[in-house]
Amino acid sequence: MMPPAPHRTPLLALHEVSKYFGAVEALVGVDLEVHAHEVVALVGDNGAGKSTLAQVVAGVLSTDAGQIEIDGEPVTLGSASAANRLGVASVFQDLAVCENLDVTANLFLGRELRNRVGLLHEGEMEVQTRELLERLTVRIPSVRTTLRQLSAGQRQAVAIARTLIGNPRIVVLDEPTAALSVAQTGEVLTHIQRLREMGLGVILISHNLNDVRAVADRIEVLRHGRNNGSFPATASHESILAAITGAA
Amino acid sequence: MNAIASVRDALTRNMRQSGILIAFVAIVVLFAALNDSFLSPGNLTNLVLQYSYILILAIGMVMVIIAGQIDLSVGSVVALSGAVSAAVVIREGMPWWAGVAAALLVGLLVGIWQGFWVAYVGIPGFIVTLAGMLLFRGLTFLVLDNRSLSPFGGTYYDIANGFLNGWLGGYGYDVFTLVIFGIAVVGYAVSQWRSRQGKIAYQQSVESLPMFALKLVVVAAVVMWFGYQLSTSRGLPVVLIILAVLIIAYTLVTQKSVFGRHIYAVGGNRHAAELSGVSVRKINFWVFVNMGVLASVAGVVFSSRMNGAQPSAGEMFELDAIAACFIGGASTTGGIGRVGGAMIGGLIMAVMSNGMQLMGVPQSMQQVIKGLVLLLAVAFDIWNKKRAAVAR
Numbered sequence: 226m227m228p229p230a231p232h233r234t235p236l237l238a239l240h241e242v243s244k245y246f247g248a249v250e251a252l253v254g255v256d257l258e259v260h261a262h263e264v265v266a267l268v269g270d271n272g273a274g275k276s277t278l279a280q281v282v283a284g285v286l287s288t289d290a291g292q293i294e295i296d297g298e299p300v301t302l303g304s305a306s307a308a309n310r311l312g313v314a315s316v317f318q319d320l321a322v323c324e325n326l327d328v329t330a331n332l333f334l335g336r337e338l339r340n341r342v343g344l345l346h347e348g349e350m351e352v353q354t355r356e357l358l359e360r361l362t363v364r365i366p367s368v369r370t371t372l373r374q375l376s377a378g379q380r381q382a383v384a385i386a387r388t389l390i391g392n393p394r395i396v397v398l399d400e401p402t403a404a405l406s407v408a409q410t411g412e413v414l415t416h417i418q419r420l421r422e423m424g425l426g427v428i429l430i431s432h433n434l435n436d437v438r439a440v441a442d443r444i445e446v447l448r449h450g451r452n453n454g455s456f457p458a459t460a461s462h463e464s465i466l467a468a469i470t471g472a473a
Numbered sequence: 474m475n476a477i478a479s480v481r482d483a484l485t486r487n488m489r490q491s492g493i494l495i496a497f498v499a500i501v502v503l504f505a506a507l508n509d510s511f512l513s514p515g516n517l518t519n520l521v522l523q524y525s526y527i528l529i530l531a532i533g534m535v536m537v538i539i540a541g542q543i544d545l546s547v548g549s550v551v552a553l554s555g556a557v558s559a560a561v562v563i564r565e566g567m568p569w570w571a572g573v574a575a576a577l578l579v580g581l582l583v584g585i586w587q588g589f590w591v592a593y594v595g596i597p598g599f600i601v602t603l604a605g606m607l608l609f610r611g612l613t614f615l616v617l618d619n620r621s622l623s624p625f626g627g628t629y630y631d632i633a634n635g636f637l638n639g640w641l642g643g644y645g646y647d648v649f650t651l652v653i654f655g656i657a658v659v660g661y662a663v664s665q666w667r668s669r670q671g672k673i674a675y676q677q678s679v680e681s682l683p684m685f686a687l688k689l690v691v692v693a694a695v696v697m698w699f700g701y702q703l704s705t706s707r708g709l710p711v712v713l714i715i716l717a718v719l720i721i722a723y724t725l726v727t728q729k730s731v732f733g734r735h736i737y738a739v740g741g742n743r744h745a746a747e748l749s750g751v752s753v754r755k756i757n758f759w760v761f762v763n764m765g766v767l768a769s770v771a772g773v774v775f776s777s778r779m780n781g782a783q784p785s786a787g788e789m790f791e792l793d794a795i796a797a798c799f800i801g802g803a804s805t806t807g808g809i810g811r812v813g814g815a816m817i818g819g820l821i822m823a824v825m826s827n828g829m830q831l832m833g834v835p836q837s838m839q840q841v842i843k844g845l846v847l848l849l850a851v852a853f854d855i856w857n858k859k860r861a862a863v864a865r
């Protein structure tokens with residue numbers, strides 16, 4: 226007999242989390258664990274509560290019940306910046322970038338580096354931007370290119386790179402491939418694998434099972450705001466689909 | 474990144490900026506060809522004095538527009554701050570600086586008032602400032618009791634009508650003026666050089682050395698020529714110094730400060746800015762406070778130039794300031810625009826008005842032409858954007 230695996234404290238744990246919008250039960254008693262070096266996919270039909278869960282973890286929405294733990298410690302994620310300080314960074318479903326700003330400005334938005342006299346330290350921000358894009362293997366003409374001039378895939382890559390400023394430990398990606406072509410989707414999935422190699426815990430939300438099975442270590446299904454099964458990435462397409470639609 | 478991509482990137486990025494500069498040069502050349510006295514020292518001096526307050530307004534306005542708002546009240550704020558200043562200096566007999574301080578205080582309070590309604594109550598700037606336009610005009614009438622107040626005279630009068638000259642002598646030209654312009658050119662060259670060295674140190678892309686040198690030489694030549702023209706007329710206008718300081722300061726604020734960066738972010742994608750931890754309310758509030766204060770600076774300059782306060786002062790100034798911003802490349806949907814662009818936009822309006830006046834073009838025709846220029850400038854913008862979108 227093998228000894229039981231040593232108990233690892235998850236990076237992020239949700240216990241019995243609920244969230245209501247008036248009479249709508251967006252989340253009901255949801256549990257979720259994410260470890261370092263792990264990509265957890267969150268799948269479910271439209272309206273299953275995926276984006277709500279992402280926003281709860283990102284600190285944008287407050288919970289109505291339940292507990293959130295980071296490193297085993299209960300935390301309150303009061304705001305996006307509070308969540309950020311606790312090491313959670315997110316890419317929201319609707320592209321959360323400023324198209325009028327360049328790549329560097331977007332990466333550092335809200336967390337700009339200042340020089341000695343308190344003005345923007347453009348040089349240092351550019352150096353860090355280049356390093357980050359390189360680590361994620363993002364290809365972009367220049368770190369000074371305005372986002373308006375980039376493709377949807379490149380913009381999504383910038384949004385993902387953005388999360389890495391401030392060294393987070395947990396990254397939440399809400400439907401990062403929804404608006405992308407096949408080739409662009411492939412690139413974004415590569416970036417997600419890079420995040421895992423860096424040791425981050427990743428929550429990947431999607432309703433494309435093929436994308437999810439390509440990169441996820443574990444697949445959690447949400448249905449009507451409730452947990453509806455947990456699968457290894459090797460699980461069959463049909464069994465996951467059944468959990469999503471409730472056919473099982 | 475390869476060299477070709479970086480050059481193309483720089484070109485497309487600056488397409489609108491260089492386009493507006495070329496248009497400005499073309500208009501200047503056109504009027505110079507049509508009219509001998511257009512580039513005369515006296516007329517250039519006049520141009521500076523006559524349009525300085527529109528340029529001051531445009532500095533604040535372009536920041537409001539970048540944030541995705543608009544301010545229709547600035548003309549009335551010019552009138553109100555001038556009226557309060559006149560009441561303090563002329564009616565109460567207090568010193569000139571008390572009038573300036575009172576005017577600036579009015580601008581600050583107006584800015585806080587409008588910023589509060591826009592940022593914390595959530596009423597669109599368009600509505601708040603439309604109300605402000607009526608409100609502050611009405612208050613102007615109250616302060617002035619429906620009458621004009623004049624004259625300021627003395628130091629207050631010199632703010633917009635005074636010149637610095639004669640301190641270092643000269644023969645037919647003012648040495649002091651030339652020295653100041655010389656210092657400005659050297660300062661510009663040094664700061665450009667240092668910024669270029671800084672960029673190289675961080676492996677940022679820079680233009681080639683010959684291009685860089687050419688740019689410096691052209692700028693230096695134009696500035697020194699302009700300085701020489703002024704020096705053979707009446708010397709260095711005080712208001713030009715005020716304007717230069719404001720332009721430099723606000724170029725820094727908008728391009729190099731965190732506050733400036735956040736104004737662009739709020740105008741570009743309010744939601745994304747908020748999620749990134751930018752306080753949209755704070756930005757909107759301070760943008761309007763800033764506009765109020767700058768409008769009162771323009772109010773001081775205008776009342777000084779008029780040597781008094783009239784109830785109808787500053788009417789339509791908001792439209793000139795807004796037009797300057799849009800001709801200067803600001804986007805109607807927010808997020809795009811530059812102080813430098815707005816200044817050139819304002820100068821285009823100024824040069825057109827002045828040039829057409831010199832040529833005796835009737836007022837009615839001037840309005841028609843200015844209206845068309847505004848329309849074409851924004852149409853060019855939109856066409857440009859569509860082309861860029863297709864290219865992507």
Ligand SMILES: Nc1ncnc2c1ncn2[C@@H]1O[C@H](COP(=O)(O)OP(=O)(O)O)[C@@H](O)[C@H]1O
Pocket residue numbers: 246249250251269270271272273274275276277278
């Ligand atoms: N801000 C909101 N106000 C009211 N209802 C909401 C709000 N956001 C989401 N909902 C509802 O909550 C449910 C879950 O939505 P969501 O989390 O966006 O689902 P998913 O991302 O899985 O498609 C849906 O029924 C949706 O209509």
Ligand SMILES: [Mg+2]
Pocket residue numbers: 275276277318
């Ligand atoms: Mg969703």
